[in-house]
Amino acid sequence: MSHTLRRGVLAAALAGAFILAVPAAASAHVGVSPDRIPPGESTLLTFSFSHGCEESPTTALRVTMPEGIGGAWPTFDSDWSADIEKTAGDKVSAVTFTAVKPVPQGLRGMVGLTVITDKHAADELVFPVEQRCVTGANEWTQVAKDGEDPHSLDAPAPVVSLAGAEAADATGHGDQDGAAGAAGDDPSTSALPLVLGGGGLAVGIVALVLAIGAYRRR
Known part of the structure; x- marks a missing residue:
């Protein structure tokens, strides 16, 4: 394999590794599932994380x-x-x-809350979370402002939308914040880390095929 080809394969592999790392970085927060629930009904919310406070293990979550x-x-x-x-x-x-x-850094931890909303619940429910660690703590409390991308926040709070908020907006009884929350749950947006991960894997496979082909030609 020529020196130039080796450099090209290495560059492609590094690019694939970088793209694969994007979803991992994007997952550095405390998530909640499901992120949309029916109003007035009992629902189990699962709060999960796969990181500590930098490298320090997690000891507690206060929701x-x-x-x-x-x-x-x-x-x-x-x-x-x-x-x-x-x-x-x-x-x-x-x-x-x-x-x-x-819970060590890199391992997934999960806890649950069964909740029921009352008639005073907003279209979006924000659950601030304090993640306590052996050393230090993380405060997951930030909420996106109007027009702000929630994925750009350093420490986003878990947010749950009430199902049916879109219908209220369509009849003129909802507010702009509810509409913004519904738009933020666009499946194409939430699937972006998976798409990027798949793209990184594809780049790595192409690089491997090129390397094998060049070797056989020699």
């Missing part, structure tokens, strides 16, 4: 309830414990999930 949550019940397995904070009106205001063993 704060937004206005509009009529009830909340923590759901977790034997790897976690939970402490519930309540308001004077006996409503759950926050839940702290503590790991029995710290």
